[in-house]
Amino acid sequence: MLAPHLHNRPHSHVAASLLVSLGREPIRVQLAGHWITADAVWAAPDVDQALDSDGPVAVLHLDPDHRAWRALRLQGPGGEFPLAAHPRFRACLNDLAAAPSVPAALAARATLEAGEPRPLDPRVVLACRALRRGDDAASLGGAALAEAVGLSESRFRHLFR
Helix, strand or coil: CCCCCCCCCCCCCEEEEEEEEECCCCEEEEECCEEEEEEEEECCCCCCCEEEEECCCEEEEEEEHHHHHHHHCCCCEEEEEEEHHHHHHHEEEEEHHHHHCCHHHHHHHHHHHCCCCCCCHHHHHHHHHHHHCCHHHHHHCCCHHHHCCCCCCHHHHHHCC
């Protein structure tokens, strides 16, 4: 998503979020109740987040099993995303800021996919397939997915995150 500015209340997503300032000013992001001011911030899935940006911003949502998210190898609930460590991604973001478009956003995401992703646990792969199939609502809850892959619900949630 591209926006000229964005202010929202705390919420969470099933997907991981990469929030990036496309202007000269950093963004402010609240993660799990703590504020971070940076050019880019990432939030792990299911972590409360709120974005406060007076300037242009890109919001990329990446499924937990997506190659781009797995290639980033980030740990924890979220924090500052080191754009300096990703110069090709930064260049794509500069292009995106100069001429916002879906192709430019897709090019930025493709640069993230270029890394070597960490492998996924096969039980997470099975759960993601069930979610994408859109099985009946009763089988999409955490307890049902955990049972389907042979784990306790708490272990499944930990592994899935």
